[in-house]
């Protein structure tokens with residue numbers, strides 16, 4: 001017994017020595033792989049930690065900068081040209097790049113009537129009824145997915161037109177043709193609104209864009225584009241309390257860069273005075 005153990009640990013023939021040496025090599029290779037994968041995992045965790053720790057205050061500072069700016073606004077209206085402009089916030093070894101989108105260009109699902117909801121793509125009469133009967137207000141738009149009839153296909157069609165943020169007034173300077181249609185605008189009115197906003201180059205988001213100075217001035221400004229009929233004037237009159245020219249909630253799409261590397265992305269919604277929602281990717 002003692003001899004055989006001795007023979008295994010210290011083999012005398014060359015073949016056995018070679019096999020033993022190979023086993024030793026395999027052992028060290030496995031050990032080496034284990035150590036290096038442990039180190040690379042640790043480096044990855046540290047990088048992620050660094051991106052989160054440094055990226056979070058960058059995104060938060062960008063959001064607070066937007067809130068501050070809006071407390072003393074330069075303009076009394078919000079239009080696509082200004083909101084879509086790329087902005088940056090830099091601090092130390094980090095930078096946050098962001099663009100703004102208007103949440104109040106969307107229909108607020110918490111306050112919308114059934115008549116408006118049913119004109120949103122994907123929402124049938126039955127689904128619109130279910131939404132009205134459901135426990136509103138929703139804290140997040142994703143709660144809509146729990147409503148009967150809202151399949152993944154319906155959700156994909158309607159989500160970009162809806163919001164749970166803002167004061168329920170639609171910004172006429174940023175609303176899409178779908179949202180204007182949901183409010184009851186006929187095709188001629190929608191085209192007239194878009195024509196005013198697009199300006200001479202007929203493209204929205206450029207420097208020559210037009211805008212509506214106030215909700216009250218909507219009919220007067222549109223009448224420069226088209227001859228307004230009685231029903232159109234009546235609709236604009238009925239909507240005067242539901243329209244605005246300014247946003248009450250903005251969404252920031254933030255990209256962070258930490259030490260020159262792309263960090264975590266954030267989606268932040270800000271209201272008049274505070275951050276309303278926060279997501280990271």
Ligand SMILES: [Ca+2]
Pocket residue numbers: 197198199200201202203204205206207208209210
């Ligand atoms: Ca333009």
